[in-house]
Amino acid sequence: PDRNIIGIPGAHFKDKKFKEAAKQVMHILPPAPFKSICKASEAELTKYGGNNFLYTKVVFMNVLYDLARAVDARFDVVAENMKADPRIGASHMQPVHQHDHMGIYSGRGAGGHCFIKDFAALRVLYQELLGNDREAIELLLAFEKLNNKLLRTTKKDLDLLNGVYGVQK
Numbered sequence: 001p002d003r004n005i006i007g008i009p010g011a012h013f014k015d016k017k018f019k020e021a022a023k024q025v026m027h028i029l030p031p032a033p034f035k036s037i038c039k040a041s042e043a044e045l046t047k048y049g050g051n052n053f054l055y056t057k058v059v060f061m062n063v064l065y066d067l068a069r070a071v072d073a074r075f076d077v078v079a080e081n082m083k084a085d086p087r088i089g090a091s092h093m094q095p096v097h098q099h100d101h102m103g104i105y106s107g108r109g110a111g112g113h114c115f116i117k118d119f120a121a122l123r124v125l126y127q128e129l130l131g132n133d134r135e136a137i138e139l140l141l142a143f144e145k146l147n148n149k150l151l152r153t154t155k156k157d158l159d160l161l162n163g164v165y166g167v168q169k
Contacts, residue, residue, distance in 0.1 A: 003034035007043025051118040057092045058110035059147045065095040109150030111157035119144060120164050 006025055012018040022037045036043075061079070068075040075095075083090040096108055110119070123140040130136065151161050152168060162168075 001032045004029045004032040005036045005043050007040035010039045048122050051114045054092045055110040055115045055119045062095040107156035108154045109147045
């Protein structure tokens, strides 16, 4: 793994018994270059933050893909140029990546077991805790709406999408 993160319930974070147990768990995990023992809420936000950052990257790359096609630019060249920037990196840069039954690339959007449910959960949590922040909520809803449109249009991960949002009629 790239990182090992262990969360301790906040009420027990300073408890030596919990910290020792976390260290023992850390010791038996496969070695990783990054290790962290933190509050459970921090570990959870780390997971949500990472998955949802990549979710938004996939959605953004889909927007850029459509724009490249509209201006007659080769998206693969644009993506390769962007990947050379170490701040951006190479992961989650391909907007079209699922083969259909004919072997043609067809799936678009941020799918998979984690992305769909984690983004929905983050948006709901944000609305519950920070419901007065209309701009951020609108931004999250816009990402969610566009991604769901991409997934439904290309029929990618419909079972997962329907499981989180219900069947669209």
